[in-house]
Amino acid sequence: MKLGIIGFPASGKTSLFNAVTGGAQPVGQYSNQPGQHLGIMTVPDARLWKLRDMYKPKSFKPAVVDCLDFTGLISGSGGGGKEIKGELLGKLREVDAIVQIVRAFESDDVPHVLESVDPLRDFGEIDSELLFADLAQTTTRVEKLRVQATKPTKTQEQDKKELATLEKVLALLEDGKPVRQFKPANEDEQKHVDAFQFLTDKEQVVVFNVGEGDLGPGGKGEELEAKHPGSVALCAKLEMEIGQLPEAERAVFLADMGIKEAASAKLARQAFAALGSIAFFTVGEDEVRAWTIQRGDTAVVAAGKIHTDLSKGFIRAEVFSYEELIAAGDEKAVKAAGKFRLEGKEYVVQDADIVHVRANTR
Ligand SMILES: Nc1nc2c(ncn2[C@@H]2O[C@H](COP(=O)(O)OP(=O)(O)OP(=O)(O)O)[C@@H](O)[C@H]2O)c(=O)[nH]1
Ligand SMILES: [Mg+2]
Structure with a gap:
């Protein structure tokens, strides 16, 4: 999974990028190249850490998400921002989902290119930019x-x-509607659209970057999240600072600031939801690992994520759920409770299933 972080100049993109990837890119300066920072975000799925504690494996592999930090966008050439075209467009097309960070923090030290803080205006502007980029491309091709x-x-x-x-x-875009709303009549139409990797066909996670004082119960952050389902409110500056602390100190700091969940946890959850992705786990003394699949994927598809040999030689999947494991206490107890299932190729893997694939790999 690859996420692209976009937004107005100085909206906090690089701060968020550093926070979720553990990066140390300079903030507070206009970045000029598109997607010049590529980092890896570890998905902090608490269930997987619990499995690590249970199995004490030699190797531990959480799911990871690629993150790209983009240059600031804005229509025209004002304010140090860029229009979406050329190389920038090419890089943005490659992402699976767009993370749009919207400035909601007040600060006299950080000038806003439009000279006032107005999250919904900025959100609308960036959305229009995405639409214009698709419109320009479609028009040329048509x-x-x-x-x-x-x-x-x-x-x-x-x-x-x-x-x-x-x-x-084209008609849809001219009407101001995203390609996401296009209903292909057949596979050919779907293929034509997919080939363009339209920006407005991508899922979006909106991040409201609020000030330090806007966090916690009853704050502006909570209000924005409630008003905009699927969005995330956080303070990118603070999250970046927390991300640079030793791991052991982070939880205390988060609690002190009234932050329930680190930025990476919130972002990963909403990105997974937007993309219809889920996780399944493989466990054992050797390795505890999370794998990312699409909701609806079958056992044989999941097996193929682990290794193509496992899908080719698939015999069956031994499955129990994370919740069943926690309820029973350990794997033995899961079996004793009759919750250990043998599933075939067509079994639809569920979020947090623990899967062991039996396959003929000779
Ligand atoms: N007060 C406050 N300042 C912030 C917050 N988030 C970012 N900043 C500051 O805003 C400035 C810009 O932050 P960046 O993370 O560089 O923003 P950006 O979107 O990457 O900026 P460009 O790449 O230049 O478009 C820096 O000085 C940050 O410290 C925040 O939540 N609160
Ligand atoms: Mg930046």
Whole structure:
């Protein structure tokens, strides 16, 4: 999974990036290159740490998410921000989900390019930028196809079909609607759209970057999260500072500041939800590990994540749930309680399933 962090100049992108990836990129200076920071965020799934305590494995592997820190965006050339085109567009197309950070903190030390703090205005501006980028791309392609489809070439039939799809997409975008809302009539249409990796076809997680004083019960942070389901409110500056503390001190600091969950936990949860991703676990003395799959994936698909040999030679999956394990106390007790299941290829893996694949790998 790859997330791209975008937002206005000086909205706190790099601070958030550092906080969730443990990075130490300089903050407070306009970054010019698109996606120049690539970092890895560990998904702090508390259930996996509990499994580590139970199994005491030699190797421990939480799920990871790639994060890209982008340059500040804004329409036109004002304020040190960039329009989405060229290399920036290319890099942004590659991400699975967009994390849009919106400034909600007040600070005289950090000038806002539009000279006032207004989260919903900024959110609207960035969303329009994404839409304009898709619109520009679609328009260019449609204009080209309109000419090309009149010529009796080898690809004429294909061109006509693609044109028909893209004209529908164009109409949607001209109406100010994201490509996400496009309902493909068939697989071909889906393919035409997927090929573009449209920005407004991507899921988005909105992060409200609030001030230190806005955290905790009844604060602006809580209010924004409640008003905008699926969003995350946090203080990127503080999270970055916490991220730089030794691990043992972090929990105390978070509690002191009235922060229930670290930024990476919140962000990962919402990104997984937006993308329909879930985790399953493999456990043992050798290794405890989390794997990321899509909700609805079957046991044989999950096995393939671990190793292609395990999907090819799949015999069955031995499955119990994390909750069953915790309730029973240990694996033996799970078996004694009759909760140990043998599942076939078509079994739909559930979030927090503990899976052991039996396969013929010769
Ligand atoms: N008071 C306060 N300042 C913040 C917060 N988040 C970020 N800042 C400050 O805002 C400035 C910009 O932060 P960055 O993380 O560099 O922002 P950015 O979005 O990466 O900026 P560009 O890459 O230049 O567009 C820095 O001085 C940060 O310390 C916050 O929650 N509260
Ligand atoms: Mg930055």
